[in-house]
Amino acid sequence: MELRPGDVKGWCVADMVGKALRVLSLLGEYPDGVGLSELARRAGYPVSTTHRLLGSLQEQGFARSDPASKRYALGLRLFELGQRVSHARGFAGVALPVLRALTEQTGEPTLMAVLDGHQQVYVHSVQGPRQIQIRGEPGRRGPLHCTAMGKCLVAFAPDREALVETLELAGLAPRTITSRAEFAREIATVRSQGYAIADEEHEPGIRAVGVPVLGPDGHAIAALSTAAPAYRMSVAELEAFVPALREAARELGAVLPR
Structure with missing residues (x-):
């Protein structure tokens, strides 16, 4: 059998893909992260090969590294893809019953997001009974500086000050x-009062109120929001939902993984 250059190249690509998937699978066994040498030993690859594979996985968001500990862990890109599959197949996680109960109280959509770098990733969305709805498709990304959930995620992030100083404040x-100064004041207010308002800041005609879902360390592990068209809901009416949002956030803080 004669081998053609294209055949060899295809096999090499397939081999590297297989190796990358093995590294990815092994990362899943280390929720708190793993060092490069240990990961290379487990995978059975040279350290240089493992490092190269991790670099490619990081570029695509499938892996992440902690500069301080120099440990690698799974990235949120996998979570995004998993959320898309989960949403498509109708899997109801621990959060959905809480979000549905909140929507029953407010009559408006409830959204949930988590922080990923300089963006938020929508993880759940429950629609209300109204004809016109505000949607946050699971797996999609959104800005932090002009949304209620984004402001909460920044205000209660462990690297809050760095985010305030470096986020792009696109109009x-x-x-x-x-x-920058006004945004810093806004985040300080959100942190002080424990909730955020986005009054037609992300999209004209859309208002939202959000609260953080806090872990034991006081940092946000997620954020919740109720959103509605501005013609239907005033800022004061949205603020009236804060107690219900806070109660849902407390419940989620007890069950969501850290």
Whole structure:
């Protein structure tokens, strides 16, 4: 059998894909992260090969590294993909019953997101009974500086100050906060009062109120929000939902994985 250059190249690509998937699977066994040498030993690959594979996985968001500990762990890209599959197949996680109960109280959509770098990733969305709905498709990303959940995620992030100083403050709507000083004041207010308002800052005609879901260390592990069209809901009416949002956040803080 004669081997053609294309055949050899295809086999090499398939081999590297297989190796990358093995590294990815092994990372799943280390929820708190693993060092490069240990991962290479488990995979049975040279350290240089493992490092190269991890670099490719990090570029695509499938892996992440902690500069301080120099340990590697799974990235949120896998979570995004898993959420898309979960949403498509109708799997109901521990959060969905809480979000559904909240929507029953408010009559408006309930959204949930987590922090990933300089963006938020929507993980759940429960629609209300109204004809016009605000949607947050699971797996999609959104900005932090101009959304209620994003502000909460920043205000209660362990690296809050760095985020305040480095986030891009793109003007996505006429009322978006684009001043660094004003954004810093806004985040301080959110942290002080424990909730955030986005008043037509992400999209014209859309208002939302959000609260953080806090872990034992006081850092946000997620955020919840109730969103509605501005013509239907005033800021004061949204703020009236804060007690219900906080109660849902407390319940989720007890059951969500850290």
